[in-house]
Amino acid sequence: MQVCMTNCPTLIVMVGLPARGKTYISKKLTRYLNWIGVPTKEFNVGQYRRDLVKKYKSFEFFLPDNEEGLKIRKQCALAALNDVRQYLSEENGHVAVFDATNTTRERRETIYKFGEENGYKTFFVESVCVDPEVIAANIVQVKLGSPDYVDCSNDEATEDFMKRIECYKNSYETLDETLDKDLSYIKIMDVGRSYLVNRVMDHIQSRIVYYLMNIHVTPRSIYLCRHGESELNLKGRIGGDPGLSVRGKEFAKSLAQFINEQNIKDLKVWTSQMKRTIQTAEALGVPYEQWKVLNEIDAGVCEEMTYEEIQENYPLEFALRDQDKYRYRYPKGESYEDLVQRLEPVIMELERQENVLVICHQAVMRCLLAYFLDKPAEQLPYLKCPLHTVLKLTPVAYGCKVESIFLNVEAVNTHRDKPEPKLERKTRSQETAGQPGEGN
Amino acid sequence: MGQRRRGSSPVTAVVITVVKKTPHLWWEIDLTDSSLFFSEKCSIWGLEELKYSSSSGRVCMTNCPTLIVMVGLPARGKTYISKKLTRYLNWIGVPTKEFNVGQYRRDLVKKYKSFEFFLPDNEEGLKIRKQCALAALNDVRQYLSEENGHVAVFDATNTTRERRETIYKFGEENGYKTFFVESVCVDPEVIAANIVQVKLGSPDYVDCSNDEATEDFMKRIECYKNSYETLDETLDKDLSYIKIMDVGRSYLVNRVMDHIQSRIVYYLMNIHVTPRSIYLCRHGESELNLKGRIGGDPGLSVRGKEFAKSLAQFINEQNIKDLKVWTSQMKRTIQTAEALGVPYEQWKVLNEIDAGVCEEMTYEEIQENYPLEFALRDQDKYRYRYPKGESYEDLVQRLEPVIMELERQENVLVICHQAVMRCLLAYFLDKPAEQLPYLKCPLHTVLKLTPVAYGCKVESIFLNVEAVNTHRDKPEPKLERKTRSQETAGQPGEGN
Numbered sequence: 001m002q003v004c005m006t007n008c009p010t011l012i013v014m015v016g017l018p019a020r021g022k023t024y025i026s027k028k029l030t031r032y033l034n035w036i037g038v039p040t041k042e043f044n045v046g047q048y049r050r051d052l053v054k055k056y057k058s059f060e061f062f063l064p065d066n067e068e069g070l071k072i073r074k075q076c077a078l079a080a081l082n083d084v085r086q087y088l089s090e091e092n093g094h095v096a097v098f099d100a101t102n103t104t105r106e107r108r109e110t111i112y113k114f115g116e117e118n119g120y121k122t123f124f125v126e127s128v129c130v131d132p133e134v135i136a137a138n139i140v141q142v143k144l145g146s147p148d149y150v151d152c153s154n155d156e157a158t159e160d161f162m163k164r165i166e167c168y169k170n171s172y173e174t175l176d177e178t179l180d181k182d183l184s185y186i187k188i189m190d191v192g193r194s195y196l197v198n199r200v201m202d203h204i205q206s207r208i209v210y211y212l213m214n215i216h217v218t219p220r221s222i223y224l225c226r227h228g229e230s231e232l233n234l235k236g237r238i239g240g241d242p243g244l245s246v247r248g249k250e251f252a253k254s255l256a257q258f259i260n261e262q263n264i265k266d267l268k269v270w271t272s273q274m275k276r277t278i279q280t281a282e283a284l285g286v287p288y289e290q291w292k293v294l295n296e297i298d299a300g301v302c303e304e305m306t307y308e309e310i311q312e313n314y315p316l317e318f319a320l321r322d323q324d325k326y327r328y329r330y331p332k333g334e335s336y337e338d339l340v341q342r343l344e345p346v347i348m349e350l351e352r353q354e355n356v357l358v359i360c361h362q363a364v365m366r367c368l369l370a371y372f373l374d375k376p377a378e379q380l381p382y383l384k385c386p387l388h389t390v391l392k393l394t395p396v397a398y399g400c401k402v403e404s405i406f407l408n409v410e411a412v413n414t415h416r417d418k419p420e421p422k423l424e425r426k427t428r429s430q431e432t433a434g435q436p437g438e439g440n
Numbered sequence: 441m442g443q444r445r446r447g448s449s450p451v452t453a454v455v456i457t458v459v460k461k462t463p464h465l466w467w468e469i470d471l472t473d474s475s476l477f478f479s480e481k482c483s484i485w486g487l488e489e490l491k492y493s494s495s496s497g498r499v500c501m502t503n504c505p506t507l508i509v510m511v512g513l514p515a516r517g518k519t520y521i522s523k524k525l526t527r528y529l530n531w532i533g534v535p536t537k538e539f540n541v542g543q544y545r546r547d548l549v550k551k552y553k554s555f556e557f558f559l560p561d562n563e564e565g566l567k568i569r570k571q572c573a574l575a576a577l578n579d580v581r582q583y584l585s586e587e588n589g590h591v592a593v594f595d596a597t598n599t600t601r602e603r604r605e606t607i608y609k610f611g612e613e614n615g616y617k618t619f620f621v622e623s624v625c626v627d628p629e630v631i632a633a634n635i636v637q638v639k640l641g642s643p644d645y646v647d648c649s650n651d652e653a654t655e656d657f658m659k660r661i662e663c664y665k666n667s668y669e670t671l672d673e674t675l676d677k678d679l680s681y682i683k684i685m686d687v688g689r690s691y692l693v694n695r696v697m698d699h700i701q702s703r704i705v706y707y708l709m710n711i712h713v714t715p716r717s718i719y720l721c722r723h724g725e726s727e728l729n730l731k732g733r734i735g736g737d738p739g740l741s742v743r744g745k746e747f748a749k750s751l752a753q754f755i756n757e758q759n760i761k762d763l764k765v766w767t768s769q770m771k772r773t774i775q776t777a778e779a780l781g782v783p784y785e786q787w788k789v790l791n792e793i794d795a796g797v798c799e800e801m802t803y804e805e806i807q808e809n810y811p812l813e814f815a816l817r818d819q820d821k822y823r824y825r826y827p828k829g830e831s832y833e834d835l836v837q838r839l840e841p842v843i844m845e846l847e848r849q850e851n852v853l854v855i856c857h858q859a860v861m862r863c864l865l866a867y868f869l870d871k872p873a874e875q876l877p878y879l880k881c882p883l884h885t886v887l888k889l890t891p892v893a894y895g896c897k898v899e900s901i902f903l904n905v906e907a908v909n910t911h912r913d914k915p916e917p918k919l920e921r922k923t924r925s926q927e928t929a930g931q932p933g934e935g936n
Contacts, residue, residue, distance in 0.1 A: 177690070194673070194694040197709065203848060210706045213696065241828075292834060332737075338788060342838070352699060 009088035010204055011115045012097045013108065015126035017172060018165050019138040021191065022127055025212065026099040027398045029125075032211055035371045036344055037337070038094050038204065041087050045100035048076035056148040059163040064171060077107075081114055089118060095204065096120075103172045105179070112183070123205050124185035125212065126175050134191055135165075142397050192216055211348070217395075220354035221264070222372070224365050225390040227276035228252045229411040232304065233387065236412070239296060239303040244279045247409055251388045252283030254407040258390065259284060259357065268356045270294065270346075277359045288359075293342045296361035300333025307416065322419050325381035336381050339367050347371055362414055365391075372400045382418050387411035505584035506700055507611045508593045509604065511622035513668060514661045515634040517687070518623055521708065522595040523894045525621075528707055531867045532840055533833070534590045534700065537583050541596035544572035552644040555656045558663040573603075577610055585614060591700065592616075599668045601675070608679070619701050620681035621708065622671050630687055631661075638893050688712055707844070713891075716850035717760070718868070720861050721886040723772035724748045725907040728800065729883065732908070735792060735799040740775045743905055747884045748779035750903040754886065755780060755853065764852045766790065766842075773855045784855075789838045792857035796829025803912065818915050821877035832877050835863050843867055858910055861887075868896045878914050883907035 012029070014022040026042045033040035050056070053072060061069045077100060087093040102108050108124065115122040129135065139161055143149065149157035175187050177196070186209050187196040195213055200206050228248025232240045244252065259267065269286055271277035272294035281288040302310050302317070311318045314331075321328040329335035343364065350356060350368075358368065362385050370380040372393050385391075388411045392403040508525070510518040522538045529536035546552070549568060557565045573596060583589035598604050604620065611618040625631065635657055639645065645653035671683050673692070682705050683692040691709055696702050724744025728736045740748065755763065765782055767773035768790035777784040798806050798813070807814045810827075817824040825831035839860065846852060846864075854864065858881050866876040868889050881887075884907045888899040 181690075194677075194692065196690065196692050198690040200709065203845065206710055206848060209709065213693065213705065214702055292837070341788070349699065352702060 007202075009093065009120045010095045011084065011088070011111070011120040011122045012095060012208070013102055013111055013122060013124045014097065014099045015102045015108065015124055015175060015185075016128065017103065017168050018101065019135050019143065019161070020127040020129050021138060021217075022101070022125075023099055023142070024138075024217075024398060025125060025127060025188075025215075026097045028215060029208065029211065030095075030097055031371070031374045032347075033095055033208075034374075034376070035340065035347070036207075037340065039092060040095040040097065041093055042097040042099055043080045043084055043087075045073075045076050045080050045098075048080050049073060050147055052076060059160050059167060062164050062167040064167060081111070085114075085118055088120060101168055103168050105173045108183075121201055121205070122184065123201075123208065124175060124183060125208075126185060126187045128174060128187060128189050129191060131190060145397070186212060188212060211351070214348055214351045216351070218354055219395075220356075222350060222355075222393045223259075223264075223357040223390055224368055224385075224393065225255065225357070225359055226361055226365055226385060226387055227274075227280045227359060228255075228409075229387050230276045233412050233414060236306045236308075237304050238307070238310075239299040241274050241276075243275050247388075247411055248276070248280070249283070251407060251409040251411070252280045254388075254409055255280065255359075255390070256284045258405065258407055264355045264357075266355060268353055269359065270356060271359045272296065272361065272364070274361070277361070280359050291346060293346060294358070294360045294364055297336065297339050297363035298330065298333040300330035302330050302333065325418070326377040336363060336367065337377075339363055343367050373402065374399070384415055386413065386415065503698075505589065505614075505616045506591045507580065507584070507607070507616040507618045508591060508704070509598055509607055509618060509620045510593065510595045511598045511604065511620055511671060511681075512624065513597065513599065513664050515631050515639060515657070516623040516625050517634060517713075518597070518621075519595055519638070520634075520713075520894060521621060521623060521684075521711075522593045524711060525704065525707065526591075526593055527867070527870045528843075529591055529704075530870075530872070531836065531843070532703075533836065535588065536591040536593065537589055538593040538595055539576045539580055539583075541569075541572050541576045541594075544576050545569065546643055548572060555659040555663060558660050560663060560667060577607070581610075581614055584616060597664055599664050601669045604679075617697055617701070618680065619697075619704065620671060620679060621704075622681060622683045624670060624683060624685050625687060627686060641893070682708060684708060707847070710844055710847045712847070714850055715891075716852075718846060718851075718889045719755075719853040719886055720864055720881075720889065721751065721853070721855055722857055722861055722881060722883055723770075723776045723855060724751075724905075725883050726772045729908050729910060732802045732804075733800050734803070735795040737770050737772075739771050743884075743907055744772070744776070745779070747903060747905040747907070748776045750884075750905055751776065751855075751886070752780045754901065754903055760851045760853075762851060764849055765855065766852060767855045768792070768857065768860070770857070773857070776855050787842060789842060790854070790856045790860055793832065793835050793859035794826065794829040796826035798826050798829065821914070822873040832859060832863065833873075835859055839863050869898065870895070880911055882909065882911065 012026075014026055016022050023044060023046075026044070030040045030042045049072065052075070053061070060066060062073075063069065080098065080100070084096040084098060088096050098111065102111065102124075112122050136158075139158055140154075143161050144154050144157050146157075149160070152160070175183070175185050175196075175198075177198075181198065184199040184201050184205060185197075189195065192213070192215070195209075197209055200209055228244045228251035230248055231242040231245050232238070233242075233248075234245050267286070269281055269284060269288035271281045271288055271290050273290045273292045274295055277294070278290065299305075302314065305313070307318075317331065321330075326336045329338065346358075346368070350358075358365075360368070363381070365385040366380055366383040369375070369383050369385065369391065370377075373383075375383060386406075388407050388409045390405045390407065392405065394401045394403075508522075510522055512518050519540060519542075522540070526536045526538045545568065548571070549557070556562060558569075559565065576594065576596070580592040580594060584592050594607065598607065598620075608618050632654075635654055636650075639657050640650050640653050642653075645656070648656070671679070671681050671692075671694075673694075677694065680695040680697050680701060681693075685691065688709070688711070691705075693705055696705055724740045724747035726744055727738040727741050728734070729738075729744075730741050763782070765777055765780060765784035767777045767784055767786050769786045769788045770791055773790070774786065795801075798810065801809070803814075813827065817826075822832045825834065842854075842864070846854075854861075856864070859877070861881040862876055862879040865871070865879050865881065865887065866873075869879075871879060882902075884903050884905045886901045886903065888901065890897045890899075
């Protein structure tokens with residue numbers, strides 16, 4: 001149970017010239033809010049324009065005196081706002097991120113009124129950047145590959161896009177400390193060098209500001225892996241605080257070698273406070289930090305049992321867990337949902353950091369991975385995180401590149417897929433016996 | 441750097457060492473591993489190593505110390521912010537100390553005469569004030585470089601760029617990261633309220649009437665105004681700072697360098713000065729309380745249910761505006777809240793400390809079954825972690841979001857548990873870690889906390905429903921060495 005984030009829905013309105021990172025921020029913020037359990041959706045007006053105007057011709061569409069263009073763009077904005085209204089007022093969305101340039105005070109006024117009429121709190125996020133290198137890099141990262149420029153060379157695309165930016169510049173009215181003093185907003189300057197924050201109204205806005213102030217765009221990679229195979233893994237038992245098995249120790253050495261070969265600049269290493277991750281980190285021979293919140297999910301009364309023993313001793317619990325693995329809480333233990341809440345500071349610190357290796361546990365790794373790969377709650381508990389495999393995550397464009405590196409030391413498989421829904425009703429003995437081949 | 445201790449001496453010798461140095465316990469010696477590896481749950485680290493790795497698993501806050509420099513005209517809340525921030529940082533485990541230059545001045549110039557001391561052309565005054573600033577900086581250096589402090593808060597006006605330059609250089613010379621916190625406010629009502637709250641009672645004005653004091657103080661502010669150079673977006677673009685405007689209406693944040701600065705900014709952006717009260721209480725007496733057993737998830741006893749009704753009545757009588765009610769996710773707090781008949785929010789992080797293997801035991805049973813654990817807990821109750829359970833130190837870490845949200849909120853009633861309540865209370869009353877686990881939080885008693893001046897007023901209201909006493913004081917240190925049986929029997933009157 002988190003703090004009640006919003007009494008009324010929140011409308012986040014992006015503001016800024018093209019290539020200032022609005023869509024990057026929208027997507028990242030949406031991903032974060034969904035992960036912490038706040039239903040959020042982004043609405044990219046450019047996408048509405050692409051759906052309406054099938055083929056993009058040139059920057060001339062965006063000229064301030066292009067009547068036809070203006071008409072279409074306004075139509076798209078209104079269509080997007082309509083979908084926002086449906087999401088927030090009819091579909092139980094909590095936060096909508098309205099991603100468009102919104103560079104004039106007049107446009108923002110329209111959106112603010114829309115928010116007021118519908119009972120939404122409006123929060124503006126403006127990105128201001130004048131550094132030509134940053135803008136050029138953005139264009140390379142996300143514009144050259146845009147559907148708008150699918151038939152252009154890179155040079156043609158860049159030239160057209162720079163002219164597109166010019167179309168907006170004359171009418172651009174940045175959020176002003178005096179003129180906009182009654183609005184709630186954050187103004188992000190130079191990719192996070194400084195921020196101006198005005199009238200934060202509630203908890204969710206405070207969390208959004210904190211998150212936006214911690215993210216950065218410096219290239220780096222995050223390495224996620226589990227501890228080496230443990231003694232309890234070998235016995236098919238869950239939880240506990242066992243040490244590494246022989247193969248687990250081999251993995252630790254392989255991990256050390258792998259890390260050395262990767263030649264990572266200023267790598268930070270994090271572990272949990274359980275023996276198996278600490279022993280794994282020890283083999284690396286570098287300083288590491290222990291986080292209690294990285295400890296494996298607490299299986300409560302089921303700690304150190306095998307799945308068979310759980311099914312035998314707690315058949316109801318066993319069945320309930322398979323029904324809703326994300327929300328299911330072990331008696332006297334935790335749920336994946338609880339895990340996400342305790343891992344939030346880890347995610348926040350991962351956002352602040354650069355190169356990090358996190359040596360953790362199966363359920364914990366699933367939660368972290370779901371954050372980076374934007375996997376919803378239903379899929380999270382079934383993400384594959386096998387032992388002795390490092391996942392290297394590298395942010396790229398609007399998402400994350402994943403490389404999976406198996407370090408060539410065998411280990412048991414601890415993964416349980418979501419059981420198939422049972423097609424026919426079975427007798428009780430058939431169900432608990434777990435007969436294969438009959439819809440199990 | 442960050443090396444783990446490895447023992448090569450015989451096991452028994454190592455065990456004695458551990459017991460002496462590491463009261464916080466949940467250790468295992470891996471006898472199958474010839475390198476004699478310790479589970480890192482025990483805190484063998486000296487403070488030096490804490491800077492690289494934290495045994496309680498927090499992010500390493502600072503590689504080098506942080507010097508926070510307050511900036512602003514008088515009566516802009518600098519000391520209020522300094523003290524509050526210092527309290528928060530210490531509570532989350534970052535050793536922090538504030539250095540108020542005005543206090544140095546009061547110590548040097550025994551008797552304050554008038555605002556004329558602060559006139560910009562008063563040579564004598566300027567000399568003394570500079571001397572005080574340097575003395576304070578010297579103490580900062582001693583605290584951060586010799587006494588293992590992590591953060592120092594330098595509380596003075598620091599209103600000229602020149603003065604800030606001096607301090608910044610001082611920070612650089614000593615290897616500190618400098619972070620400026622400026623408070624800018626032009627609202628005359630806010631300034632007048634500040635003067636009433638904290639200036640009229642100042643030692644400077646002990647012999648003055650309120651009107652005399654206010655008049656003098658307003659002239660004191662004037663002395664600074666002409667030379668005031670606020671932090672500027674362009675001129676100061678390379679400094680790390682937060683500029684707080686109009687008591688938190690807006691903020692300008694520039695060049696946040698590391699984790700601790702990020703946390704400081706987040707904290708400063710969440711605090712407010714709107715008058716309100718925080719009510720803390722425990723659940724009603726539970727069935728396990730009656731049996732002298734700790735933890736578990738029991739329901740309320742008969743008297744506990746009575747308390748819940750009394751609490752509902754008390755809350756009604758208080759007539760509190762927009763009261764929020766929070767509970768844990770354990771039955772006994774939820775049942776207590778149910779009696780109030782108002783909406784409430786459940787926080788899992790408000791659950792009682794997890795006593796691990798000792799859950800649902802009596803203290804006698806713990807002493808019998810885990811005598812070593814029992815003794816270790818009394819040695820360092822704050823850091824001691826129950827096997828498969830938690831420590832008070834862990835509790836503080838998981839309660840930090842509660843504190844942050846309490847800062848954001850206004851009137852709140854938190855129905856929680858003994859150890860949890862001790863942690864929250866220690867934050868509001870600035871109690872150090874050694875005292876925290878022994879704070880008195882009896883059942884059926886509401887503590888009403890109201891921020892006032894630089895601190896917190898506490899009213900304790902016993903709701904007149906009897907309950908068992910669950911408090912254990914810190915045992916007296918044993919004066920003589922006892923036989924083992926004498927110790928475990930817990931004889932009263934013999935230093936227990």
